Amino acid sequence: LGSIYIEAFINFPDYSQYLNENQAPDSSGVLIEIEAELPSYKNDTSVRPVNSRSIEVTPYDTYRLLLNTFGGESWKRSGSTVYYEFSVPEDGMYCISLRALQNTRKNFSVFRRITINDTVLFEQLNEVPFDYSTDWQNIPLGGDTPYKIFLKKGVNTLGIEANNSPYYMPIEKIKKVLLDINTLSLEIKKLTGNQVDPYKEWVISDYIPDLKERLIAIADDLRVDKEVLAEINAIDGSQEIQTYQMAIDNIMFLAQDPDKVPIHLNRFSEGSGSAAQLLGNLLPLLESQPLALDKVYIHSPDTSPEETKVPFYLSMMEGIKRFINSFKPDPYQSIRAGADELEVWVNRPRQLVDLLQMMTDESFTADTGIRVKFSIMPDESKLVLANAANIQPDVALGVSTNVPYELAIRNALKDLRSYEDFDSFIQIYSPGSFLSYIINDSVYAVPETQDFWATFYRKDILNSLGIPIPKTWNEVIEILPELQRYGMNFNTPLSSGSGTKGYLLTAPYIFNQGAELYSEDGFSTGLGSDEAITAIKFMTDSFTIYGMPLTTSSFYNSFRYGSLPIGISNVETYIKLVTAAPEINGLWGLDLYPATVLPDGTQNRYATGSAQASIMFANTDKPEEGWKFLKWWMSTNTQVDFQQQLILNFGMEYLWFSANMEAFTYLPIPQEHKDVIVQQWQWLQEPVKLPGSYMEERELSNTWNKIVFDAVNPRVAIDSSIIIINREITRKMEEFGYLQNGVKVKEFKIPTIETVEEWMANAK
Known part of the structure; x- marks a missing residue:
């Protein structure tokens, strides 16, 4: 960083003012064609050339995939800019046209900011719209009356920047409304708790007297933004406008009878069709500004680029050629590597x-x-x-x-x-x-x-409820009644996924109680130990006694919308929150996997990864x-x-x-x-594999299902599984030569973390 300058903001001139200040003759007969996939430079390396099989773009090849266009879905982040250098033969007025396609956002306009030599020449170039179209089009800047831009002889630089500033007000308003919805929802839950009985009558307005006014204020804010969108996107039927209207309808439905809000929270803050989720899904759509380019034209006012029109028969012939060619062997595919x-x-x-x-x-x-x-x-x-x-x-x-x-x-x-x-x-x-x-x-x-398992928590919700971040499973159990009183809960990895609970989810409970999966020699299961039984009992009590959610279809969505404001999850959730939940940026945090506290005070946080x-x-x-x-x-x-x-x-x-x-x-x-x-990875411990270990993994899952869903006595379920596991381990040990007629003929060594640490310590 060199220097920072603070200067007064200067309004950009209007186009008419720009023309008055730049009197110059029109150029004539100039047509400069630039392939958009070959920019001079760009400020975002994730914006890249892409392939199009359309016969309307160049270069085109019937049989090969070419990187012949630029941008598309990779060029949607506001601020991403691509630059093209070109040279004009003389000073004068020129026009600029872009051969573009915006076919990803139906009935929706995306915007680009245009700069010449790093300068926005006049106000209209700040927000140049590109409407939805299913076909490639030559779009002159200025539309039917193209803008005339003064260029000096020699090299000039055209900058094209993705720009969502026309949607700035709706974007910021949605973020504010989502916070308002979340705050109001928490206030309601503090009063009603976890009561969702449709036959129970509430007079919620006695406790939140301005509830109706707050709902109407939220709806009014959204109406203003909807009108902004409608003004920008003149064509009816935009998905974004329809989503706005659905959210407004939900909120106005609640405003008609505020006392019924507690039994209709699924239309307000919870559920796939709630106002909160509709607006949360809308936010990234407004921020995204995708546009594909095929060519950039710099041309004289009297020399417009010709529109490419492909006859139907030619398009059909190309399709037939590609179909016939699909039966030929791929000359670029090599089944095996060369000898060298x-x-x-x-x-x-x-x-x-x-x-x-x-x-x-x-x-x-x-x-x-x-x-x-x-x-x-x-x-x-x-x-x-x-x-x-x-x-x-x-x-x-x-x-x-x-x-x-x-x-x-x-x-x-x-x-x-x-x-x-x-x-x-x-x-x-x-x-x-x-x-x-x-x-x-x-x-x-x-x-x-490597994966990781850590505690994800919503700072705003837990702070509002006065709930601390739990460091141990004992503390998790302590906060559960408070969470459940407000219709919330604590998510565990066992709550997600299919009916089969693999080692990745179950083994940490065993490790953290100080138990072993197998006996010392590896020829039988270790699930019969007191520590293992304690682990399995806690693993099932979490659901049968403490009421943690049995199934969570999507912890990411539940966390995002506040119904599960805290829980354990992994890399997948982390990436989604970082990239696809802008409305809660800064409102969530990470902490270590909850520790299991042993009778001697030892705290274990082992987790798979x-x-x-x-x-x-x-x-x-x-x-x-x-x-x-x-x-x-x-x-x-x-x-x-x-x-x-x-x-x-x-x-x-x-x-x-x-x-x-x-x-x-x-x-x-x-x-x-x-x-x-990094700290959680210090506790990383993978389950050891041995012949027949798949049966222990399966039976550990079956034991959990029997206890939780069938109310089988834990000791009975475990004893039944131990018989099945030991039988399978014995069979597989004989198959791989460790046992012969039930007699051990070869040792099997169970690896431990200490084993690997010893290797590292003694490394040469």
Whole structure:
């Protein structure tokens, strides 16, 4: 930062005033055509060229996908600007036309701010509208009477900036109204508690005398903004205007009889059709300003660009050609890597694979001479099939955490700990992240990305209710009655998902009570211990006694609209809140996973955190090259570069939570959030896998379901599951050669966090 200047605001001149101040002859015969997908520079790297198969755009190819347009959905954030440099042959007046398409927001106008040489020349260029259209159009700035703009001979720069300022008032008003709705809803809940009986009569106006006036004031605010939108978007039928009207109708319905508001909160602040949710969904739509460009024209007033019209028969012929061509083999598709290439399959979207290929070519291959070929793996079950057919890759990335063990136990994976520098390499990881990849003293995968479980809480709601942030499960139980009195609750991971509760959700309860999943030798379950029984009992009592929600269809939505103002969730919720809930920015926070307090005062916060891993196959003929690649890929420099490139190219929606804890500290998220996540990762503990462990995972879920839904005695449910688990572990141990006729013939070592920490401490 060099200097900061504070200057008086100067109004932009009107177009007529601009013409009077810039008297110059019209240029003649000039037509400069610029391909929009080739800007000179831009201020937002996530705005990028995109492909269009329309025959109306250039360049166009019948058989190949070309990056032939610019922007679209990637160019929607207000302030994102693209610049085009061009040269004119002489001083004079010129016109500017854009070949544009806005087909994503029906009956809605998006806006762009136009600058010439970093200056807005007159007021009308501040907010240039682009209306909805299904076809590409040449749109001159100024419409039917194009603006004449004075340009000096030589190089000039055109800036086109996404601009949502025409919607500034509605955007700010929605944020205010949502806070008003939330405040009023809390006031009502403080009076009515958790009473939603439709036959119970309330005289709520005795306690909130101005309730009707406040509802009408909210509706009046929305009406003013609706009129602003209607004035901007003259065409009827806009989804945004209809959403406004639905929210107004809900609020006016409540204003007719304020005493019935408590039984109609589903139309006010709760539920998918409530005024709060309608407005919350509308907010990002108003902030978003998507527009696609094909060409930019700088031309003389007497030389307009010709409109491209494609005959129907030509469009039909192109479709037929592409259809016939679809039966031909793809000349760009190579099934296998070359003999001198390391083959890597990646279980991630194409844009991430393309970025990874580019980074590898520019850095890893350039430094080591090892060529790497990446292929997209749309279904990771193909790894098992490929291994059976002996066509597996050398390395696979983005593999789900449950896959490495199943391959490793069948001798399909390379033992990465066989490399001398493995123990020193893993210093960048949380020790507990390796436990599900270890068999005896061998490690068959390295973590690639990492999840976290933490407490999300709404600052505004909890402060209003005077409820503290719980640090332990005992404190969670203490605040539950107060939350439930207002129709709210505390969300747990067990409340979400399907009927099957996997280890990711159930194992932390076992760990935090000091129990073990298995016996010391690994040949039977550990669920029969007193600690494990205590853990399972608390896991079920949370729902049967303390009334935590059995099912939560979407914690993100419930948290956003205040019905679940606190709860435990993970990365998925975090990214949604950061990128898709602007109305509660600054109103929520993160804290550690609640601690389980043991009788001796020990506090445990163990939680799972697995996401994806990287593996190397045992049959690779390039083991040294593969290990060098894995070390390069998970190194701090590479991970930092990759996560920064993802955000720069695709936005914050692509936050990359690297398992490399050093690299994670460079992620551009608030420091207070980063501190909580790093601290929680100190408690990361993955469940150990062993032959037959899937049965324990399944039976632990079945036990929870039996106790919670069927009211089975916990001891009976656990004892029944122990028999099933031990029988399956014994069967699988015999299958893999650890037991023979019920007699132990080979030891099975259960890995622990201390095991991995010892490896790290003794690394050479």
